[in-house]
Amino acid sequence: MLLFTLRRSLIPLFLLLFSGALFAQVKNYTVTAPDGVTLAVQESGNPQGRPIIFIHGLLGSHLNWEKQVQDAQLQRYRLITFDLRGHGLSAKPQQESAYSESRLWGDDLAAVIEGSHAKKPLLVGWSLGGVVITSYLAAHGDASLSGVVYVDGVVELTPEQIPAHPDVYRDMTASDLKTHLDGERDFLRLCFHQQPDRATFERLLANAALAAWPMQRAVPSLRVPLEKGLKPARIPLLFIYGKHDALVNPQPSLARAKAVNPRIQSLVFENSGHTPFIEESERFNRELGAFIGGVN
Numbered sequence: 001m002l003l004f005t006l007r008r009s010l011i012p013l014f015l016l017l018f019s020g021a022l023f024a025q026v027k028n029y030t031v032t033a034p035d036g037v038t039l040a041v042q043e044s045g046n047p048q049g050r051p052i053i054f055i056h057g058l059l060g061s062h063l064n065w066e067k068q069v070q071d072a073q074l075q076r077y078r079l080i081t082f083d084l085r086g087h088g089l090s091a092k093p094q095q096e097s098a099y100s101e102s103r104l105w106g107d108d109l110a111a112v113i114e115g116s117h118a119k120k121p122l123l124v125g126w127s128l129g130g131v132v133i134t135s136y137l138a139a140h141g142d143a144s145l146s147g148v149v150y151v152d153g154v155v156e157l158t159p160e161q162i163p164a165h166p167d168v169y170r171d172m173t174a175s176d177l178k179t180h181l182d183g184e185r186d187f188l189r190l191c192f193h194q195q196p197d198r199a200t201f202e203r204l205l206a207n208a209a210l211a212a213w214p215m216q217r218a219v220p221s222l223r224v225p226l227e228k229g230l231k232p233a234r235i236p237l238l239f240i241y242g243k244h245d246a247l248v249n250p251q252p253s254l255a256r257a258k259a260v261n262p263r264i265q266s267l268v269f270e271n272s273g274h275t276p277f278i279e280e281s282e283r284f285n286r287e288l289g290a291f292i293g294g295v296n
Helices: 002-024 062-069 102-116 128-140 166-172 177-190 198-209 213-221 226-230 250-260 281-293
Strands: 027-032 038-045 051-055 078-082 122-126 147-151 237-242 265-269
Touching: 027 102, 038 062, 038 102, 051 062, 051 102, 051 128, 062 078, 062 198, 062 281, 078 102, 102 128, 122 128, 128 147, 128 226, 147 281, 166 177, 177 198, 226 250, 237 250, 237 281, 250 265, 265 281
Parallel strands: 051 078, 051 122, 122 147, 147 237, 237 265
Antiparallel strands: 027 038, 038 078
């Protein structure tokens, strides 16, 4: 009788562990943007869960979201990441024209949504990922989405919203390799108020070194279609910023976004810089889960 009881009590645990192992498997595939650029896509979590699409920022890749895709609570969702054009494992055109129009970035996201067959996904966009989301909204509207989270998102590329780091941005696009790599390192350091451990920083620096140079030269000239993209949106909108962000000014950015769409909710993480999803990942994952739970 005792053995039978033990067996019965172990069944739910076995099922939980077995399902968790299934959810942890990563699916890799590619989709093609309208202009022919190939984008690398990754999936994990629960294939039957509500889809969340994570969009990284400048010099990043899907690896930026490791603390989210590995989170036990978020594993209940279908977790989709992809590498932006010019980044990670995605194609890297060598013409600046492949990066200079915001519509291209929005269409990339549309290709991922269509290619993944994600029904009513929730979008989470970090930094440049915010521009991608706004560009998607401007071109495709919000009818196919359930909600949007901007994480230290770029609202507009204006001096008021984007702090000046002229030496860093100059070095990032330098033709001299040593100068270029030093610029990438300095940019990455600016991302953090709480610097990550050495292994994480080195991995993210290698991540940055993969990014296409023509893309880095083109991005500062992007025009963000803010009024057309954000103003008509009626889905739930959440803006999260780190209080100590050195790359995007939180208050002017939030003020501008809320002036365009007063329905925006916002959170400020007191102990984070540009990367609250890494620096305060436990709170970030908890807040993301709560937001998802409130989205119909």
